Amino acid sequence: MSTIYRKSPVPRYHQLKEILRERIRSGEWQPGDLIPSERELSETYHISRMTARQALTDLVNEGIFYREQGRGTFVTRHKITQQLMRLTGFTEDISARGQQPSTKVLSAEMRPADDLTATRLRIEPGTPVFSLQRLRLADAEPLAIESSQLHFKGCERLLQENLEEQSLYHVIEAKYGFPLMEAEQELEAGLAGEEEAKLLAIPAGSAVLFTRRTTYTERNEPIEYAKSIYCGAKYTFYAHLRRDQLFA
Amino acid sequence: MSTIYRKSPVPRYHQLKEILRERIRSGEWQPGDLIPSERELSETYHISRMTARQALTDLVNEGIFYREQGRGTFVTRHKITQQLMRLTGFTEDISARGQQPSTKVLSAEMRPADDLTATRLRIEPGTPVFSLQRLRLADAEPLAIESSQLHFKGCERLLQENLEEQSLYHVIEAKYGFPLMEAEQELEAGLAGEEEAKLLAIPAGSAVLFTRRTTYTERNEPIEYAKSIYCGAKYTFYAHLRRDQLFA
DNA sequence: GTCAGTATGTTGTATAGACCATATGGTATC
DNA sequence: GATACCATATGGTCTATACAACATACTGAC
Known part of the structure; x- marks a missing residue:
């Protein structure tokens, strides 16, 4: 999956989240890496910047990315964080x-x-x-x-x-x-x-x-x-x- | 504090968050209570709905409110949650x-x-x-x-x-x-x-x-x-x- | 070389508006 | 009484746009 469907029942920002997660899972992006800017993502996937931003905000809240104003958005350095606090049986x-x-x-x-x-x-x-x-x-x-x-x-x-x-x-x-x-x-x-x-x-x-x-x-x-x-x-x-x- | 300043250095959604938190602290809103809708808040405080929504989203992520589509936004029932996961010395x-x-x-x-x-x-x-x-x-x-x-x-x-x-x-x-x-x-x-x-x-x-x-x-x-x-x-x-x- | 300014790119904040999906209560129908 | 429908209010998603705040690299003056 690398395009976002406009008529899909699953919201566009959900689709983007899944794409971004996949790009981490696949190893394309490593901890500490700078990911594309919000504007760039919005152009790449043909969605508005605010929609791309919503996906990023969610992933930041989940501890997968962190943002630095004026610099960009990065993959969280410590991998463990992503595993922490998961509700698991x-x-x-x-x-x-x-x-x-x-x-x-x-x-x-x-x-x-x-x-x-x-x-x-x-x-x-x-x-x-x-x-x-x-x-x-x-x-x-x-x-x-x-x-x-x-x-x-x-x-x-x-x-x-x-x-x-x-x-x-x-x-x-x-x-x-x-x-x-x-x-x-x-x-x-x-x-x-x-x-x-x-x-x-x-x-x-x-x-x-x-x-x-x-x-x-x-x-x-x-x-x-x-x-x-x-x-x-x-x-x-x-x-x-x-x-x-x-x-x- | 019950109005939102447009020229303040602190963002409007931050101001709204503080106002909402205060209305919980003061006891005005109890756990389980329905709080005003996003549209109502935006009219009351003369901000756009999206700005009000951003404040609510933050507080939902902090576990203070929860939302139900079609019903409204509510104060989280279990008070403990609000204390959980705080980083404290x-x-x-x-x-x-x-x-x-x-x-x-x-x-x-x-x-x-x-x-x-x-x-x-x-x-x-x-x-x-x-x-x-x-x-x-x-x-x-x-x-x-x-x-x-x-x-x-x-x-x-x-x-x-x-x-x-x-x-x-x-x-x-x-x-x-x-x-x-x-x-x-x-x-x-x-x-x-x-x-x-x-x-x-x-x-x-x-x-x-x-x-x-x-x-x-x-x-x-x-x-x-x-x-x-x-x-x-x-x-x-x-x-x-x-x-x-x-x-x- | 050093420093100040500038241009550019990034995230942060904010608006107005549109339409969708869901929940609820009332209304009409049977 | 039960059911189906509809109106309405709510949160959910999405767009397009604008400007602010901050970081960085480059440029030019000294």
Whole structure:
């Protein structure tokens, strides 16, 4: 794809974004490189400068480019940034690291939501939610225990899904049509209890990372509340922080 | 401030952003509230719709508002989001939680950068950097050990600063004119070693959170590489994850 | 050589207007 | 009562244009 279609149902600036991303993926543009100016892009692809600018603005916000007034627009130098802060499930996560993810479902059932879950999912306590406990492994080595509570229209159908062979997030997005958008996650260091240690095959008292995550759909509706326990020695979490928001 | 000045050196959409933020801070708009439409804002403040839209787009990207086509623009429901992902120093962090931050400087000196530091700061190994070790306390209780390496033009002047009474980030931004923009941070769970445990006044083998952070200025230049050890029991880290970046 | 000015190219800000896509409530019809 | 349609308001996309602010390289005066 190297031209922009005027009558396409997908907006022109989306098309341009995809073209620009592709030119990075292909290696044509390396980190630090100067990319064509807004005017140049608008002429090349026969769109207005403001439309080209909108595509660039999006990609700048995504951390892929950065701009310098009077100089131009550049590819971000540190590649890692582009990977940071992505909402990924365990399966995608481990695959990305070149390891083989696998899953053992410990339990899967509908059960009434407890208070914390209800608060996080913005539902009434006692509402039936799909509750899933899984042991997550990388290269057959236990890495984490995940306990997920899900609530959405038709979530009881998840009981019939094979969740050892396919990614939960993939199922939710592809089969049930709830595109995931963002998540809030809390992390805390702790020590492994006896039960957890047994499942993770580590000594009790080892360092572990507790995480609690609320996942939201495109519609900004909470769909999952998950508590996980990660082996401290085998897992590192990355975050990308930005300064300034509501309060300066 | 409730009018937008046309001749002001500060852009009109910046002024509008500040006005909108203020209307949230003041409590006029609550989470979930519908705010005036883009056309309405443009008429009220005598600016074009696109200018109003630019202000809104920024605030949507900051997570303060969200839009629904055909319905309107709303204040984000979960207040926490607004606090998430902020790049804050320890001082600001603890103050925000209503505790009294304090600092004990363990050492402060110029020293040659080691390999890891040099890589992170994009300088040659051996370049002199300002090296700072601090014990951070909240309400007089030890909470973390921070080891920072800083490199920028004139960083040796930091030797003369009183860094127990003022925030390092504040000094860098206000006195040295390097506005901080973003940071990359890694987190890992671990166990406290003997020395660390002693400083933190916890038993050796307690759960701790190791963090490594590279901080960047507005210019996208790395200025600080910091390694910290946080008391696991007393510290929770929040993150806000987003789906989709370069690779979909 | 040094310095000031200038020309040019870049992103940044701003406008006015057009049309599209979606959500909602009312209205007419059955 | 239910359904289909329509009007209207909203955000989403797009154009064409203009000028401001900043960076850089070149030119000329000294």
